[in-house]
Amino acid sequence: MTVGITHMLVVSAALFSIGVFGLLARRNGIAMLMSVELMFNGVNIALVSFARFGYNNRQPLSGLAFALFVITVAAAEVAVAVALLLLAYRRHSTVQADELDELRG
Amino acid sequence: MYNLAWAIVLVPLGAVGLSYVTESPRRAAQICIGGTAASFVMSVVLLIYRLSHISQNPYQSVITFWTYAPGQTPVGFIGDFHIQVGILVDGLSTAILPVVTLVSLLIQVYSVAYMRGDPGYRRFFVIIGIFTFSMLGLVASPNLFNLYLMWEGVGVCSYLLIGHWWHRPAAAAAAKKAFLVTRIGDLGLFLGIVFIFSKFAADVSLLPANPQTEVNDPLNFQILGLEWQRVSSGQVLGAGSRSLVVMALLVLLGAVGKSAQLPLHTWLPDAMEGPTPISALIHAATMVAAGVYLVARLYPLFLVAPHVMTVVAVIGACTAVFAAVVALAHTDIKRIIAWSTVSHLGLMFTALGVGAFTAGVFHLFTHAWFKALLFLAAGNIIAAYGTQDIREMGGAWRRMRGTSLAMLAGCCSASGVIIFAGFWSKDSIVAGVLRNEFPGGGHVSRLAQALLLVAVCTTSVLGAMYPFRMFFLAFCGQPARRRGFQPERVREAPPAMLWPVIILGVLATIAGFIGIEGARYTFGNFVYTGSPGREGFSAGGLLLGGGLALLGVLVAALLWWRPLPVLGRVAAPVRRLGALAADGFRVDAAYAWLMMRIVALARLPVRFDRELTDAVAGGAVESVGVAAGEMRRLQTGRLQIYAISAMAGVVLVVGGITLAATGHFPGVGAAR
Numbered sequence: 001m002t003v004g005i006t007h008m009l010v011v012s013a014a015l016f017s018i019g020v021f022g023l024l025a026r027r028n029g030i031a032m033l034m035s036v037e038l039m040f041n042g043v044n045i046a047l048v049s050f051a052r053f054g055y056n057n058r059q060p061l062s063g064l065a066f067a068l069f070v071i072t073v074a075a076a077e078v079a080v081a082v083a084l085l086l087l088a089y090r091r092h093s094t095v096q097a098d099e100l101d102e103l104r105g
Numbered sequence: 106m107y108n109l110a111w112a113i114v115l116v117p118l119g120a121v122g123l124s125y126v127t128e129s130p131r132r133a134a135q136i137c138i139g140g141t142a143a144s145f146v147m148s149v150v151l152l153i154y155r156l157s158h159i160s161q162n163p164y165q166s167v168i169t170f171w172t173y174a175p176g177q178t179p180v181g182f183i184g185d186f187h188i189q190v191g192i193l194v195d196g197l198s199t200a201i202l203p204v205v206t207l208v209s210l211l212i213q214v215y216s217v218a219y220m221r222g223d224p225g226y227r228r229f230f231v232i233i234g235i236f237t238f239s240m241l242g243l244v245a246s247p248n249l250f251n252l253y254l255m256w257e258g259v260g261v262c263s264y265l266l267i268g269h270w271w272h273r274p275a276a277a278a279a280a281k282k283a284f285l286v287t288r289i290g291d292l293g294l295f296l297g298i299v300f301i302f303s304k305f306a307a308d309v310s311l312l313p314a315n316p317q318t319e320v321n322d323p324l325n326f327q328i329l330g331l332e333w334q335r336v337s338s339g340q341v342l343g344a345g346s347r348s349l350v351v352m353a354l355l356v357l358l359g360a361v362g363k364s365a366q367l368p369l370h371t372w373l374p375d376a377m378e379g380p381t382p383i384s385a386l387i388h389a390a391t392m393v394a395a396g397v398y399l400v401a402r403l404y405p406l407f408l409v410a411p412h413v414m415t416v417v418a419v420i421g422a423c424t425a426v427f428a429a430v431v432a433l434a435h436t437d438i439k440r441i442i443a444w445s446t447v448s449h450l451g452l453m454f455t456a457l458g459v460g461a462f463t464a465g466v467f468h469l470f471t472h473a474w475f476k477a478l479l480f481l482a483a484g485n486i487i488a489a490y491g492t493q494d495i496r497e498m499g500g501a502w503r504r505m506r507g508t509s510l511a512m513l514a515g516c517c518s519a520s521g522v523i524i525f526a527g528f529w530s531k532d533s534i535v536a537g538v539l540r541n542e543f544p545g546g547g548h549v550s551r552l553a554q555a556l557l558l559v560a561v562c563t564t565s566v567l568g569a570m571y572p573f574r575m576f577f578l579a580f581c582g583q584p585a586r587r588r589g590f591q592p593e594r595v596r597e598a599p600p601a602m603l604w605p606v607i608i609l610g611v612l613a614t615i616a617g618f619i620g621i622e623g624a625r626y627t628f629g630n631f632v633y634t635g636s637p638g639r640e641g642f643s644a645g646g647l648l649l650g651g652g653l654a655l656l657g658v659l660v661a662a663l664l665w666w667r668p669l670p671v672l673g674r675v676a677a678p679v680r681r682l683g684a685l686a687a688d689g690f691r692v693d694a695a696y697a698w699l700m701m702r703i704v705a706l707a708r709l710p711v712r713f714d715r716e717l718t719d720a721v722a723g724g725a726v727e728s729v730g731v732a733a734g735e736m737r738r739l740q741t742g743r744l745q746i747y748a749i750s751a752m753a754g755v756v757l758v759v760g761g762i763t764l765a766a767t768g769h770f771p772g773v774g775a776a777r
Contacts, residue, residue: 023745023748024745024748024752027745032744097743097744097745098743098744098745100742100744101741101742101743103740103742104740104741104742104743
């Protein structure tokens, strides 16, 4: 059995869905952040597989390049998000999302 | 030679400018006085020259400052509009110029002593200089535009001078009142000028150009004189006798405001809040004379609108009687003289209204002397006694002989006692009412004439009573006793304040002799702008006017000098009327009431604003608030709910696009 684009996309969708579930189900800020990373990775697998299986032959590297950008931005995002969570923890002694509700209208 | 009038008008203004060269206010005052004195000398020279060349046409010299839309056919009614200022030398202006300059000169000399130590010394003299300039410019102006300019200048200067002691609330209020009340009249004059221009501009542009003015200015008095004749004979398109009546009424409104005639008289008595020399200046030569002068200057207009002549006469007569009654009730010496001015101006209007042009101008001439005299003498006695109430004075005769003699001459002149200046002019007014004939034919109706005659006779009696009441109470008898006042300290005024009074006293005595027969005909010939009227000698007027004046003096003497008990008892019930009269018959209160009603009208828009506009605005604000209150519930503060909404949004958008792209929506995207 050769691994085709379908398999890759199934893995990608599974990773993305797990990420979405984790983001919606978990209350812990760190865990939510990790879920978001899962979603990034799902998307990355989709981009890489599209590149690999050649859906854009005129620019064969664009999918890979885009994936690299996503990784970079994700790293930056993690740095900022973790810093924010650290500050939130210092201030409120918690990173539980349902306890950080000061902006409730 | 006639161009000397330029210098007469401009020298006082130049002196004002020059007076700023020096640091010292006293030196500045001397420069201003010098300017006025030079102007006086030149105006006398001009008068003599004009008298010796009486048959020459009026001379005018104008400068065109600016031309609007030259040579174009009129669009609307402003086509070829020239702004010209200049001088007009004719009998009327040359006769009035020396009066203005001399009165102003004497008053400035008087003020040197009267205003000594005043913090606004320099300002006072500067504004008097500008005031004199404005009045001279008004008298010498060759067109309505120039006249209106100077008219406003006079108004502003009187405002500034009445409010000279602006830190006193009463003075500030009186200044504002004078400005606002005369403004009503000014508006009338302004509308009149605009109306005259709009009616005549098209017609005048067809006339051959006037060599003296180079262009045809529809506001020029010479051209206007022609136009009025053309209108009354129906030669001007779009203007008829009704237009003339409207013009005359609007101009009359201006004159009524400036000369304090009946509906608009309230500002003049209040103007007493200014320094006494200013009262003299405003009452004698400048401000209030401007209204009478305006009517005299535009007399041809009134002649072609004869019904307005009756209005002029009736307004004047009503004012004369009204003001004489009020003057009789007052105890404030300056207010008595102020109301007497209103009364005398009323007489002048009456004279002009019945066609006695010469009498009106003649009374303007004599009135200037005795009114300036009365005010300056009153200033002396006020300074000596430190009060303005005549009941607190008394006995000045023995201590202030010079002032008292001058005052007596002034009172005699104002009352029209035989020989004195006022006698000749007052008697010519009575004669004019008896004759009742306009210079160009026509007359006031007989009923109106009878009423006018009654009014003039009443004024003659009353007009002799109130000056002598003032004289007997303030100058005869014994000084009233009051706290902090020592009669021994009363002494004659300093020479700078005494000499002007004495010069004016002499003038008030002899100035009437130009009005005696023969000479008066010359005076009438000289001042009248059109063809001279036949204002001959009238024994009836002489006897009636003079007799009634003597009767008035007699009554006053019996009431206040050597009181007769019988008369006192008769007068007692009348006294009750006195309080009402002293209040000016509550005209001020009535105006205040009327104003309040008008202000009440203004509450309607306020209610509209408060109840409708505010409701709309408030409702808008509130609805935004309510909407925001509802919307804020969306902000739950729960991160997961935000995430779910974001996901749902992504699903909706991406799903919608996918479905559309795969052709699930009819008419959108690819076919299936």
